[in-house]
Amino acid sequence: MIGLLPGLDEEGSEFFDRVLNIMDSLRKAVDETFFFQCMWLILITSSPHRGPALHYLDVAFVLGDDAGLMVRAFSATVGDSQLLVQRAMLDLMVIHFPVSNGLIEDNDLIVLVKAAVGVVLRKDMSLNRRLYAWLLGSQEGKKKVFDGPAKTALITGLRSILLSDSDDLQEAQKPYRVFVSLLDEWDIGYPVIQAVFLDALKSLKRHVDSGNHGSELTHTATMWIDMTDPYLIWKKLSEAIHDNFPVENGKETYALDLVIFFLNSFKLNDEEMQHMHIPMFLLFLLTKIQDISEDNLLVYADQINNALLLCLMLFRHIPASVFAPQAVAQLIQPAQPTRAPKSKPSTPTPTAAQNKSENASNQQGATKIVSFDPHMNAKDYIEEFYMLQPQKSCDDEDNSTAKEYAGIRGEVLTQQALLSIQNFIRNALDVCIKDTHKANTQTLRAMIQKACKILLILSKYQAPPSTSEGYFSGLWLEKMRSACHIVEDFAIIDALATTMVELTVELKVIHPSFLDNRKHMRPIVDRIWTFLAEETMHLHLRASQLIWMLQDVTSMSHEVEAAVASYLVSENTNTRVDAYQKFGVFWRLSDDIQHIPTAFVRPMMLMLDSLSSTNPSNRRAGETWIRSNLKSYPRLLDPLLLVLYDRTIVRNESEETIHNEYFPVHYYVRNFNQAQVQYVFNTLLTVFRFGGLGFLRSIRQSMIPPDMVPTVADIVGVTDMKAPPTYLDCFVRSALRFIESEPASDCKQMLNLNEEIHMVAADFLHFIISKIDHVDSNLLATIHRTVINKMLYCINHNCLDLQSRLLHLLHATILMGATPVKKNNTPNTPLARDGSMSTLDSAASSSSNHTFGGDTNESLFRVIGSSPLFVKTVFDALSVPTNRPILQHWMDFLMLALPFLTNYFRKVLLPVIQCLCDQILRSRACLLEAYTNQERSLTGTPSLTDQDLTIFLTGLERMLTFSLSEARLGEEVDATHKQEWSDGQRGRPGLVANVLSIEVHPSDSFQENRARDTVLYNIVGIIQILIELWAVFDKKNISPVSEVEESLQFVGERVRARVKRILAGLYKSYPSEVTEALVELFLAENPSALDLESQKFDPDYRTLDILSMVPGASPHANFLTLIESIRVRTQGMTVARSKRPNLRVSKATDIVLLRFLEIYCTYLPSVEPLVDLWPLCLNFVREYFPQATTYKYAFPSLLRIMTVLCDRLSQTAYFDDKKIRRDASDIYSRVLDYCVLIAGRSFDQGIWLRNRNPQDFEVLEENDDSRESVRPPSSNLTEAELTKRSGKTKEDLLIQQILVSFCQLVIPNLRRILQEQDRVTTAFTNLMYYVIAPSLKSRVGINDSSVDLLCEISKIPFAYRTWRKEVWEVFLDNRFFAMGPTVARKWRILIQTAMTSEKDRLAELLGRISTSPTSALFTSRDQESLNRALMLRRLTFVIWCGSVDQYLPQLPNVQEKLVELLKLSSTEQVHPEIYLCLRVLLCRISSQHLNNFWPVLLTELIQLFNLFLADENDRPEQVGLFLSACKFLDLLFVLEDGQYFIHQWIFISDAIRKTVMNSPMGEAMPHALMDRLGKKLFEEAPLDGYAGANTGNSSATASTGLDHNRPQQTLGSLDDDRWLTENDFMEQMSFNAQNNPFAAAGSTLSLPLSTSSTNTTAVAAADDRRQQTPEQQSKTSVSTTARVLKRPMLTMRSIQHVRELEFFLTHVAQYAYYTTYTLAKPDTQYIEALIERDMLGGSDIED
Secondary structure (H helix, E strand, O other): OOOOHHHHOOOOOOOHHHHHHHHHHHHHHOOHHHHHHHHHHHHHHOOOOHHHHHHHHHHOOOOOOOHHHHHHHHHHHHOOOOHHHHHHHHHHHHHHOOHHHOOOOHHHHHHHHHHHHHHHHHOOHHHHHHHHHHHHOOOOOOOOOOOOHHHHHHHHHHHHHHHOOOOOHHHHHHHHHHHHHHOOOHHHHHHHHHHHHHHHHHHHHHHHHHOOOHHHHHHHHHHHHHHOOHHHHHHHHHHHHHHHOOOOOOOOOOHHHHHHHHHHHOOOOOHHHHHHHHHHHHHHHHHHHHOOOOOOOOOOHHHHHHHHHHHHHHHOOOOHHHOOOOOOOOOEOOOOOOOOOOOOOOOOOOOHHHHHHHOOOOOOOOEEEEEOOOOOOHHHHHHHHOOOOOOOOOOOHHHHOEEEEEEOOHHHHHHHHHHHHHHHHHHHHHHHHHOOOOOOHHHHHHHHHHHHHHHHHHHOOOOOOOOHHHOOOOHHHHHHHHHHHHOOOHHHHHHHHHHHHHHHHHOOOOOHHHOOOHHHHHHHHHHHHHHHOHHHHHHHHHHHHHHHHHHHHOOOOOHHHHHHHHHHOOOOHHHHHHHHHHHHHHHHHHHHOOOOOOOOHHHHHHHHHHHHOOOHHHHHHHHHHHHHOOOOOHHHHHHHHHHHOOOOOOEEEEEEEEOOEEEEEEEEOOOOOHHHHHHHHHHHHHHHHHHHHHHHHHHHHOEOOHHHHHHHHHHHOOOOOOOOOEHHHHHHHHHHHHHHEEEOOOOHHHHHHHHHHHHHHHHHHHHHHHHOOOOOHHHHHHHHHHHHHHHHHHHHOOOOOOHHHHHHHHHHHHHHHOOOOOOOOOOOOOOOOOOOOOOHHHHHHHOOOOOOOOOOOOOHHHHHHHOHHHHHHHHHHHHOHHHHHHHHHHHHHHHHHHHHOHHHHHHHHHHHHHHHHHHHHHHHHHHHHHHHOHHHHHHOOOOOOHHHHHHHHHHHHHHHHHHHHOOOOOOOOOOOOOOOOOOOOOOOOOOOHHHHOOOOOOOOOOOOOOHHHHHHHOHHHHHHHHHHHHHHOOHHHOOOOOHHHHHHHHHHHHHHHHHHHHHHHHHHHOHHHHHHHHHHHHHHHOHHHHOOOOOOOOOOOHHHHHHHHOOOOOHHHHHHHHHHHHHHHOOOOOOOOOOOOOOOOOOOOHHHHHHHHHHHHHHOOOOHHHHHHHHHHHHHHHHOOOOOOOOHHHHHHHHHHHHHHHHHHOOOHHHHOHHHHHHHHHHHHHHHHHHHHHHHHHHOOOOOOOOOOHHHOOOOOOOHHHOOOOOOOOOOOOHHHHHHHHOOOHHHHHHHHHHHHHHHHHHHHHHHHHOOHHHHHHHHHHHHHHHHHHHHHOOOOOOHHHHHHHHHHOOOHHHHHHOHHHHHHHHHOOOOOOOOHHHHHHHHHHHHHHHHHOOOHHHHHHHHOOOOOOOOOOOOHHHHHHHHHHHHHHHHHHHHHOOOOOOOOOHHHHHHHHHHHHOOOOOOOHHHHHHHHHHHHHHHOOHHHHHHHHHHHHHHHHHHHHHHHHOOOOOHHHHHHHHHHHHHHHHHHHHOOHHHHOOHHHOOOOOHHHHHHOOOOOOOOOOOHHHHHHHHHHHHOOHHHHHHHHOOOOOOOOOOOOOOOOOOOOHHHOOOOOOOOHHHHHHHOOOOHHHOOOOOOOOOOOOOOOOOOOOOHHHHHHHHHHHOOHHHHHHHHHHHOOOOEEOOOOOOOOOOOHHHHHHHHHHHHHHHHHHHHOOOEEOHHHHHHHHHHHHOOOOOOOO
C-alpha cells in the first residue's frame, strides 16, 4: 500500500485510475478490516502518504471495525504540517463523520476534538470554517447552537491540556492561543471559555507558582484576557467567590487566591471593569464577609483576612469617581459582552439569557432597566446581575422583556460598603472583647487592622455632615471606643484610636464630643499610659504619638494634659517615680512630634519644681528628666532674657582704631542695676552647669517668642522681625555687649562691678564654648572677633588683668573652631521655637540669616586663619614692649593651644612661627646695630633683651618640635581665602619672606594636608635664619673693645648655645631631613650642578660648610645618611633597622642624591675622609649587584661616583696597594659590565620593518646638535630639552644615558682606567655581544647609538677583530639598505674601515655576484634575481663609501662583471641596479677612466629606446629599467662628461630653437631618441587620457621653488602654453634659496624635476611672470643674475607607466641647452643625496 499510494497523489494523473483499481482489488483480496487497519497505520506513521491516502478514502471509504485506531489516525492527520492534508482531513470528517451522527464514542471524540481544535492556531479561514462546520453540524433554518457531545468533548479536551504538566512552552501556551482564536466564532468560543475560564486561571497560577514559563504564559494569557468580555470574567470570579467563600475546614479554598492572582497578573485598564464590575465585586465580597456570623468568625479567620486583603487590593483598581456622590450610573446588559464579536452567542445562558440573545438583533424590543434601590439587598442584586442564583422559569413574564442593570456606584455604593464593613467591625470587636484567653489575638489584630483601613478608605468618600444626624453613630462606634480601654493588645488599640481620631479630626465624620470628655477619654489615656513602661520599650514612640493625637482632639478641654499631670502628683512614691520616668520617655519622644508649643505646660513645670524638692527621689527624677530631655528649657528663659535686655541699660557706641583696624567700644551713659545683671549671669551659669550639653543644644536651636524680637533686635542685629533669633544668640550677644562696654569718664564708680561683670560674662562665654558641641560659625566668629578686639584693646591700653580670662576664652574659641564645619547647602529656614531640629547644620543655618558685622558667611576656621586681626593680636602680644610682663603667659597660651590648632596649621601656626622668626631677625638686626653703632650701644640698651630672645628661641624650638612631631596636623584648604605664609601681616612683606618661600623643586605640588611636611619643606629657610643668627656672633667678627661688646659677646654665647641646641636637636631627630634640606639648599644655590654636560661648574660650597658645622654631621655620618636616603628611595633595597621612615616629602630623587654624593666627594678638602668612605662606597655599590635589573637606573650614577673616587684616590698612596687597586678595577669593570647588560636588554622585543613604510625611517640631521644629551632629572632643563624628552620613556632615557656615557667618557678613557689591554678587549667584546650585536641583529631596527659605539671602537686599532664579523653580517643582510642618510654616513665609515683593513673584501664581494643560474634545488628564479640585484647594490655601496679613484685598480673587474650582467635577460631585477652602479661610478671614478664603458652602454641604451619606440612596453620590470636608464642619462646631461658629449646627439637634439622652441614638436620628425619617444608619447596619448593616472604618484613632484599657494592644475589644461619660451626657462633657472625648500647655504635648485600632473611648475611660473608688473619683473630679473646650480630632472623612485616620463623626454633637451647657456655647474651635494636616496630605504632626500 505504501508503494501504491504515491500514484494517488494527483487525481488527474494517468496512473490515478489504475492505482485506484489496484487498491480496490487489494482491498477485496484481503479482509477489509485488515486493509483499513493498515490504512489507519499509514495515516499515523507516514506523513508523506497522508494526502494520497485521503484521496483514496474520499473515493472509497468504509468505516471498518477498529474505530479507536481510526480516530487516532484522524487525530494525527488533522495535526499534519501540510495545509492541504489538514483541509482534506476536515472535509472527510465533515462529510463522513459529523458529530451529530454519534459514530464516534465519547472518549474517542475527546481525542479527535482535542487534536482538531489545534488547527485554529494556523489562522487559516478555510481550516477554521471546516472545523466550525464539523463542530456545529448542520443546523439549517435556525440559530446555530454549540451543544451536545462536541461541546463536552471540546471542553474536556481543553481542560486536559490545561491540567497537563508539560514542560514544553508551546504546549502550555496552546490553550490560551486557542481561546484567542475561538473568540472569532462566538457561538463556540463563548460557551467554551465560560466553562473553562476558572480552570485556565488555575492552570496559569500553577505554572507561575512553579516558575515554569510563568512570564511567557502570562503574556499569552494577557492577550486572551484583553479580548474576553469583562462581564464574563467577573461573572466567573463572582461565581467562584459565591461557591468557594467561606469554605469549611478541610476543603480546598481557591477562590480568594485565584482573584488575588488575577489582580496581580493582569492590568485591568478597561473602563467597564473599573467603573462597573470591580466596585460591584468589592461590594459583593464585603457582603459575603458581613454575612459570616460571630461564631464562625474565628473558624474562617484566615479566609476573612485574605478577603480583607483582597478588598484593599480592589481599591487600587477603582477610580475615585466611582464613589463620588454625583456619579451617574451606566447601563449594562448582563448577557451581552461589551466587546462581543459580530456573531452573537446562541445560548449564553440556559434560560433568560438565551431569549435575550435571540432578540438581540431587534433594537426596537422592550427593555427593562433594573436600578439598585437603597432598600434592596445588595447581595441579591449582584447575584441576579451575575446570574449566580437559579433563574426563574421560562414562563415568567420577564422572558419577553430584556433587562439592563444600572449597577451600584456613587454614594449608594459607599453607603452599602460602609454598612457592611461597620457591621463586620462590630462583630469582630465583640469576638475580640470576649476572647479572654488571648489565643486568637494575632488573628484578630490583623483582621481589625485591615477592617479599619477599609473603613478609612471608604470614609474619605463620605461628605462631612451638615447636621448632627449625619455624623457616624451606632453600636459599632461604641464598640470601638470601649475596646480602646478594654482590649490589652496595643496594635488593636492603635488601630482603633488612630481610626477614631482621623475620622474625628481629619475627615470630621465623628462628632468631637464623642471623645472629648473625661468619662471616656481618661480610661483611654490610662490604657495608653501603661505602654510607656520599660518592658514595652518598642511601643514608646507610637504610644507617645497616640497621646499627642488624643491631645489634638481634646486641645480645648486639656483632658489629656490633666490626666498626665495627675500621674506626676501621686502620693505613692513608686507610682510617682514611675510616672516621672514615663513622662520623661513621653517628653523625649515628643520632641519630634509635638505640634503645640504650649501643650503639657503643667507637667513640665511640675518636673522643674522637682529640682528644688527636698525629696531625694523627686530630685533625682527631676534631674534625670532635665538631663535626658534637652528642649524643655527655653520656656524658662524668657524672664532672664528680659533682665539682660532691660531698657534702662543705655549705651553709646564708639570706635577704637588700632593698626588701622576699627572695632566697636560701648560706653554706659548712666548707672543701672549691675548687681542684678551679675546675678542673672551667675544664675545662667548655674542652670547651664546643671543642664550641661543638653541645655546648650536646646537654647541653640530654640527661637525666642516673636513678641520679644523688638526688645533684642538692636543688640542681636535682627533685620527681619519675622525671623526671631535663638536663645543662644540672645544670651551670647548680651554677654559680648557687656564685655565690649566700658563706663564713661563720669561713671568711674561703675568700674569695679563692671570688671566683675566682665569676669563672669567671660566665664559664661567660656562655659558655653567649652561645653557645647557645636556653635554656629558666624556666632563663634563673632565671639572670637570680640575677644580679639578686647585683647587688642587691653594690650594697647596696658590692661593686663583681664587678659588672663580672655586668654582662656580665646583658647576655648580656638578649641571649638578647630573642628571643621560642614557647609549647609539647604535653604536657611528658621527653626521653630520648640527646637524641633537638632542637627548641627540646622543650628548653624538658624543664625545665618542675621548680620553680626563683618564677614558673616565665613566659616570659623576661615575667619581665624585668614583674619589679619588675630595674627596682629598675637604679633602685638609678642612684640609690644608694654606687654612684655605677660609675654610668658602668651607663650604658654600658644603652647597650650598647639594641640587644638592642628586644623589651623597654615592659618595660625605658620604665621606664629613666622612671627617668632621675625622677632629673632629683629633681635639679629638689633645685635648687628649694636656692633656697628657704638654710640647707641653705649647710651642705650637694645629693644629686645636676651631673656626675650631666649623666650623666642624656646618658643620657636617648641613650635618646630610640635609641628614636626604632631601627626594630626593639617587643615581644610580654602582656595578662595588662601594666603601665602610669606605675606606680611601688617601690610608689608615679612622680614623672612624671601627665606621661607624657597622652593628647590617648583614643579612639585605642595601638600597642604601634611603640616609636618610643610615645616620640613620650609626647614631650609628656618635653618638659614638660625645660621645667619649664628653668624652674627661669630668670634672672628667680634673684637672685645668695650664693656657693651663684652656683654653682647656674653649674650652671644648663650644665644649660640640655644641655636646650636636647636640645630643639634633637629639633626638628631631628623638627620636625613636636615641633610636633604641642606642638599636642596645647595642645589638651589647651584642649579647647574644637575647639568652633567655643563663644562663650567663652579659650585658655591657655603651650604656644605654649614653642614660641617652641625654637631654630629661628620663626613662619615653624612655619607651614611645620604646612602640610607638613597636606599629608602630605592625600592626593594634593604634599609637599616634603625632607620626611621623619612617624614619629609623630599624633592630630591635617588639619582639627584647620587649626584650630590659625587659633588660631596669632590668638595671634601682632604682625601683622608675618602679613604674611610671608600669601603662604604664599595659595599654600597655591591648592594646593587644582586638585583641589577631592578636598580639598573642607578648604575650610570654609580659609574660616575666610582670615577671620581678612583681619580682622587689614585693620587694617594692608598691605591698603591695592588689588592685595593685590583678590587677597584674589578668593581669598576663589574659596574661597566652591568651598564653594558642594561643597555643590551632594550633590544629583545619588536619586529623589524613589520607594518612600516619607508617614511617611517627617520632621516636625522647630520648636525651634532640634534643628538639629545642624556642628563639626570633636573629642574633647569630648557623647554626644548623637555620637549625632546617627552617622547621618550624612562627606559629609553636610561639606555641612551648609558650609551652616551660610553661614547663620551668610557670608551675614550677605558685604556687609561683599566690599563690592561686584555681587560679593554674583554670590555669591547662584552659591549659587542650584549649591546651592539643584538642591535645589529634586531628586527626593530639598528640603534643609532650602537653605530656611534662602533665608530668609537673603530678608532682603536687592536679592537678591529671584535667587531668586523658583526658589521660584515649586517652588510650582507637583505635589510641593510633600509636606513636613513645619517645612519648611512656612519656605516660608510665602518665599511671604509673594513675595506681598508682587508683588501680582499672587494674581490670576495665581486665573486658573490653570480651571472649563471644556481644549482640549488629549492631556489626560485625570482629569489635568485633579487639576490643578484642586492649583491650588485652592495658593490655599489662599497664604491660609494670609498674616495675618488680608490677602487680604480679593481675597475676592470667591475666592468667585466657589469658586462656579464648586461647579457642577462632584460626582465632581470639586476638591470636597474646596473644603471645605479654606473651613476655611482660617474661620481667615484674619474671620467677619463670610463671610456671603455661607452660602446657597450650606448648599444644597450639604443636598443632599449628602440624597443619603446617600436612598441610601447608597460611591463613593470621594463618600465623600471627604462626609468633607471633615463636617470643615468639625466645624470650624464648634468655632469657633461667630455667623452660622452660627442654621443649626446643620439639621445637629445642640439638644434633647440628650430626643432623644439618654435612649434609643438616642429614640422619634421626629430632624429634624437628622446625627442622621438617624447613626440610619440604626446601624439598617442592625449594628456587628459592619463593625467589622472599620475596624480597618485606623490614621489614624482617638482622640487623647485614655486609659488605653493597657487591652485594646482592638470596638464590637460595647458595645451596652449605647453612649450616654454626662453624667458620662461630663464626665470625657472633663477631660483634663490628663499623659494627653495631643499636649498642648502649657497646652493639653488633647478627646473622641475618630475612630470606629475598635479604640479605644473614651469608653466605656473611662466604664468606668474606674465601677470607681474614691470617693477616686479625687474626685481625678478635681478634675482636671475645669481649663479644657479643644475640638478637632475628625475627624482621619482618608481613609475607605473612610461607616459609619466613624457614631460622629461620632451623638455630634457631644452633643460640641457639652457643649463649650458647659463654656465650652470652640477649640484654635487644634491646629486650625491639623490643617489644615496635611491640606494637606501629612506623616504626623502636629506640636504
